[in-house]
Amino acid sequence: MNTLVVYESMWGNTKAVAEAVARGVGEGVTLVGVAEAPTPVPEGIDLLVVGGPTHAFSLTRASTRRDAIAKGAAANPAAPGIREWLEQLPTSSHLNIATFDTRVGSVRHLPGSAAKAAGKEVRHHHLGRLVETMSFYVNDMSGPLLDGEAERAHAWGQSLAGMRAAHGQGPTQLGGSDQR
Template identity: 65%
Template sequence: MNALVIYESMWGNTRAVAEAVARGVGPGVRAIDVGDAPAILPRDVDLLVIGGPTHAFSMSRESTRQDAVQRGAPPGHEHGGIREWLDGQAPADHVDVATFDTRVAKVRKLPGSAAKSAAKSVRRHRLGRLVGSESFYVDDMEGPLLDGELDRARAWGAELARGHPEGRASAR
């Protein structure tokens, strides 16, 4: 199995979760910033894990990313995130896809999240079979991640790998 973990992160929390998920999926699996991700999903990828921060109860948009930069997030992701990456993908029937997000813990009960929005986008673009969706929690917009979230992310990655027909993933 070849796995690819793609993330968008404004404050570093989603990146940390993506790296933990990648470690759980398998040795050598890397988490790749969406800005460095291949424009088109490579044909040999059979497990795609994609995640980003929840902005306004959904995946980020250019305007919400610009707002994050105005609030102190490092610049560099204002013009492209996982929403745009997913919009650029062609249908694929060979890949299992899991989505995740980071979101503020005090609004856990609110219905919208980047993971749910990304899952809808995966279905809409017919980008494979959705096999999981998860949220990981931060204390406030900038973080930090709540205690135990990185362990939970690593365990979720391992669960995704076990659920894949070929077991643990190889590096991509």
């Protein structure tokens, strides 16, 4: 299995989740920030894992990234976000895609998430088969991750790898949950 994990991170929390997911998936994983993510997805990748922070109940936009930077986030204001990167990808019928986000734990029951919005982009642009979505939680806007979230991300990565192995060609059903 060849997996590409692409993340967008403002405060480092989403990057930490992406790293844990990549470790959980195991061998054959390439981990890149969205600014370095290839377009198109290279041949031979059969699982794409995409994650970003939830801003204003969705994926980041240029305006929400500027707001985060104004509040102290260490991000490049000119860099593209997950939304823009997904919009550049060509259609695909063979790619399995899992999405995740980071969200503030104290408002975890509010509607909207970057993972769900990324899933909508995947379906809208016919980028592949959405196989799972997951949310991971931070203490507040700048983090840190809540206790146990890095371990949960690692376990989710293992689950993605396990579903892939069990189905041969990859997971075929949406199986994720935004609940802890």
